[in-house]
Amino acid sequence: MTRIYLQVNLRRREVEVEDNQLLLDLLRDRLGVKSVKAACWRGECGLCTVLLDGKAVKSCLVLAVEADGSQVVTAEGLSVGEALSPLQKAFVKHGATQCGFCTPAFVVSVHSLLTENPSASESEIKERLSGLICRCGTYNQMLPAIKEAATFYKRRE
Amino acid sequence: MSFSSPYFTLPRFRYIRPKSVSEALSLLEKHGEDARVMAGGVGVINMLKERLMDPKIIIDLKGIPELHHISNGNGELKIGATTTLNELLRNDVVKNSYPALWEAISLLSDHNLRNRSTLVGDICEGMPWVDSPPPLIAYGAKLEIVGPKGRRITPVEGFIKGMAQVALASNEIVTAVTVPAPPSDSRGRYYKFSKGSEFGLVNLAMVASGYESGYPKEVRLVYGGISDTPIVADGVTEIFRNLPSSRRDSPSEIINSALKWVTGSVQPMDDNLASAEYRKNLVEVMTAQALREALGRR
Numbered sequence: 001m002t003r004i005y006l007q008v009n010l011r012r013r014e015v016e017v018e019d020n021q022l023l024l025d026l027l028r029d030r031l032g033v034k035s036v037k038a039a040c041w042r043g044e045c046g047l048c049t050v051l052l053d054g055k056a057v058k059s060c061l062v063l064a065v066e067a068d069g070s071q072v073v074t075a076e077g078l079s080v081g082e083a084l085s086p087l088q089k090a091f092v093k094h095g096a097t098q099c100g101f102c103t104p105a106f107v108v109s110v111h112s113l114l115t116e117n118p119s120a121s122e123s124e125i126k127e128r129l130s131g132l133i134c135r136c137g138t139y140n141q142m143l144p145a146i147k148e149a150a151t152f153y154k155r156r157e
Numbered sequence: 158m159s160f161s162s163p164y165f166t167l168p169r170f171r172y173i174r175p176k177s178v179s180e181a182l183s184l185l186e187k188h189g190e191d192a193r194v195m196a197g198g199v200g201v202i203n204m205l206k207e208r209l210m211d212p213k214i215i216i217d218l219k220g221i222p223e224l225h226h227i228s229n230g231n232g233e234l235k236i237g238a239t240t241t242l243n244e245l246l247r248n249d250v251v252k253n254s255y256p257a258l259w260e261a262i263s264l265l266s267d268h269n270l271r272n273r274s275t276l277v278g279d280i281c282e283g284m285p286w287v288d289s290p291p292p293l294i295a296y297g298a299k300l301e302i303v304g305p306k307g308r309r310i311t312p313v314e315g316f317i318k319g320m321a322q323v324a325l326a327s328n329e330i331v332t333a334v335t336v337p338a339p340p341s342d343s344r345g346r347y348y349k350f351s352k353g354s355e356f357g358l359v360n361l362a363m364v365a366s367g368y369e370s371g372y373p374k375e376v377r378l379v380y381g382g383i384s385d386t387p388i389v390a391d392g393v394t395e396i397f398r399n400l401p402s403s404r405r406d407s408p409s410e411i412i413n414s415a416l417k418w419v420t421g422s423v424q425p426m427d428d429n430l431a432s433a434e435y436r437k438n439l440v441e442v443m444t445a446q447a448l449r450e451a452l453g454r455r
Contacts, residue, residue: 002172019172019215022202041165042203043270055243055272061202062273065172066217109269131267 004068008033009077017064024048026064027074035075035104046132049105050074056112058131075104078111086152087111087145094145098136105132110146118153167205170212174220178303178332181216185328186305188214194330196224196239197273200282209321224332227251234336242271242279255336257292257345257362264288264349264357277331280313283323285426286356290317290387291379292347295364298336304329319385340366344373346450348443357382358431359439363447365397373397376451378444383425383436390444392418408452412445419444 001016008031017026024041027033027050037047041060048059051073078085084092088107097103106129113120113128120128125146129139175181185192193212195201196219204210218224219239226237229250236245242262245251252259265271265279265288279289280300294314302309305328313334316324325331339345343366349357360381367374376397378390393415400406406414425436 018169020167020169020205022167038165042206043199046267046269049269056269057272058269061199061270063172063198063202063215065174066198066219128268131269 002065002068004065006067006069007071009073015064019063019065021064022060023050023052023062023064023067023072024059026067027059027072033074033076037101037105039101044133045102046109047102047105049108049132051077051108051112054112054115056109073108075107078107085111087114087149090145090149091142094141094148096138096141096145098134098138102132102134102136106134106142110142110149114146114150114153118150118157120150122147164206164208167202168208168211170205170215172215172217174217176220178221178223178330181218181221181330182303182305182328184214184216185330190327192216192327194218196275196278197241199270199274200278218330232338234338236276236334236336238277238330238332239275240277242274242276243268245276246271254339254343255292255296255345257295257347257364258289258336260345260347261288261292261349261360261362264347264351276334280316280334281323281325281331283317283319283321285320285385286360286382288347288349288357288360288381291360291362291381292345292364293334293336294379294387294389295345295362295377296336296339298334300331301333301335302329302331310335314387314389317386339364340375342366342368344451346447348447350439350443356430359383359425359436359443361440361443361447363451365451369402371453372400373451374400376448378419378447380423380440383423383440385426388423390415390419390423392422393444393448408449408454411452412448415448416441416444 003016005014015030024038027036036050036059039045039047043058043061046058049056050059053070091097109132191212192214193210194216224238227240227248228235234250246262276289279287290313298313299310300313318324345364348361350359351357362379365373365376376394378393380388396415423440425433425440427433
């Protein structure tokens, strides 16, 4: 067991973890962050994506101990209390979510893209989303949602 | 080798994050075959899940500052062992001077995975379909390896020995990749035939330079994904080196003689991704396209 300290959605957490525990399991099972989804467990579907020190990574391929001293942000961390972020609102408005299972991972990945580059082109958006799988196929609803949300990220700059 | 659903848990191991290369080396020396080195973890964690390795100790190199760098100077580009693929994609020198490498990385898996995976890790995985070895071999890249006896330099060409096998002893660490600066007229491309971010059925790196009246003197073609190890088309290199300078064959004649060599000498493998026959056809089509671009035609 190793004691680690990390910040999850701006809240400081101190936990004892096994060296072989995945960040995905730590977040879901120990810290109750349920927007992080476990699906393929092998880095292919991207639904366990979180922001680790600002970078979108697949938490099924990160050990919990590796996150010691890091900041983790998930979909819960994008909203303020019950209020959805402009990006989350745009997803709802454009019907960019059907069953909703993949939505948190898409929202987090798009947030990292628009934070880096609010003027991302359609092909850059598509390229960025290529590692995430939506089995309902709502990609075509996501594109207008992302473009609309981009204006809020531009304004923030 | 199986790629069925992985276990949901990892086998038990102890995680150690050394602060220096010498500390990592002494850990390797102490634990021998029981220890495995990890950088981005993308390959290692998946292999642990698949129970393709069962180490007692995992040595994470990410805590070693001296392994995290991209530097350009003294006629070479040097990339540290923990430098991620996305860090390389954002580097202007990689993009402008080593386009075949840049394209290979940009087609490698997806953005979020590239935030973790490293160039050195990609090479050390030693799988047939990994993207970075063909362009690195085409650019003449070398690996810097440290072990108990000190430092050694070895070409990337020949480093991959077979499926998941590389010429690295259990007490050694690859610390960096160095890539010599290509000539100023160098052209490079990377071709990958795959479905989206999947493994390539055929990968091909082309690097050409030494242009005289539109004809390159030095052409390197390196194939990936078609055999246990990358395949260097040295016969094609010979054809371009031996072009008579007085009377040039037409581009299509040169391409035809190169294709003749390739179809006779490059034997693609048969596996569950594609048949040998299918790959053979892809090799021909992709080789012709690469050589047309080397000759400045489309």
